[in-house]
Amino acid sequence: MVRESVDLDRAHAARVGALIRALAEGTGERCLSEYSFTNLWLFRREHQYRFTDGPWPYISGLTYDGAHHAMPLFSLDKAPASVIDDLLRRHDCLYPVPLAQAQRLDAARYLHSASRDDADYLYPADHFRFYRGELLNKKRNLMKQLLKAHSVVAEPYGPDWHARALAVLDGWMADKGKPAGSADERPCRDALADARALGLEGFGYTVDGEPAGFVLAEPLQPGVYAMRFAKSLHRFKGLAQYMFHHFCTARPEVQWLNFEQDLGLPNFRQTKQSYQPEALLDKCRLRGRD
Structure with a gap:
């Protein structure tokens, strides 16, 4: 029964x-x-x-x-x-x-x-490792400009990064003009608090010594990772591009990244499209x- x-x-x-x-x-x-x-x-x-x-x-x-x-x-x-x-x-x-x-x-x-709004965005990891081709050239240039102007340090995400990641999340919410509890703030806080037990893997990033970004991803299948949370402070142009690049470069086993759906939000859709998805997965x- x-x-x-x-x-x-x-x-x-x-x-x-x-x-x-x-x-x-x-x-x-x-x-x-x-x-x-x-x-x-x-x-x-x-x-x-x-x-x-x-x-x-x-x-x-x-x-x-x-x-x-x-x-x-x-x-x-x-x-x-x-x-x-x-x-x-x-x-x-x-x-x-x-x-x-x-x-x-x-x-x-x-x-x-x-619905197009529900479809997952699927990318070969090499898109982020190399940013090859004319369409991804802007991503590569933004990353190079960031690294030329600033000292960027990546550390594996762990409990010692929790407080710093929360500060980044608060800054990201302020950058986006989001009220408390909106967007994916609550799920993100849960993920940051218990990443290892939840099977999430990622990195925290400092720029000139300041906590400035983090990524948390989850393996879905061998070589396939869903990028669950990626937050970076707006004033550090090129950091988001660098975080995706670093995650894929630091993990040679990653073959594909799933960036999930865009929810029909125009800015979200434009950003995800700009990374040139290999496919959209219908749900x-x-x-x-x-």
């Missing part, structure tokens, strides 16, 4: 993490950024995530545009139609569903759609045709 749903909690890490790993196995660089217990837990408040265990477990919550969705923690093409239909009766849609999986379902029974919403 399926149990009632409960608020997603750190106590669910082992169970949900194992389900997600099985679901994402073999997806390589096309693994969706939501396929991570850490990501689900960090954004549990924003999306009101709940976990329902049982033979056909799933996460339920609200999308950024307010749709009540279920995220199946099993392969839809291996489930009876009655299981999918029951989930759809109780939710607006199933989301996120990888396009390849949605296409394997009965098209006469189910329809799928994908489908699945509904019944009835």
Whole structure:
């Protein structure tokens, strides 16, 4: 019997993490950024995530545009139609569903759609290691100008960087004119407080001795990392470009970076597009045709 749903909690890490790993196995660089217990837990408040265990477990919550969705923690093409239909009766849609999986379902029974706002941005790590080509030349020049004018030091992120990273986050919020609690401030604070236990890896950066930036990323698949948080002070032009460059250079095992979605925000979209993504990964919403 399926149990009632409960608020997603750190106590669910082992169970949900194992389900997600099985679901994402073999997806390589096309693994969706939501396929991570850490990501689900960090954004549990924003999306009101709940976990329902049982033979056909799933996460339920609200999308950024307010749709009540279920995220199946099993392969839809291996489930009876009655299981999918029951989930759809109780939710607006199933989301996120990888396009390849949605296409394997009965098209006469189910329809799928994908919003550009939801799509993950996927980049080869070499884009950031070398900033080759005319389109990325500006990134390379900004980084060179920063390094010529300032002393930039990178340190592996750890507990000794926590207070400094919080100062950077506060500065970033002020630079962006964001009120407290907006943007991704709360998830970012949770991540900074417990990065190692959450499986997040990254660096803190000082410029002329001042804490000025940090990155925290999470491995999704071998060689594939989701860039969960990247913050830098606005006055240090070129630091963001350097942080991405340094992360990929310091970690030769990194082959792909997933920069997650742009949420339809024009400035966010322009910035992510400027790094020349190799692909946009669709996240489908699945509904019944009835």
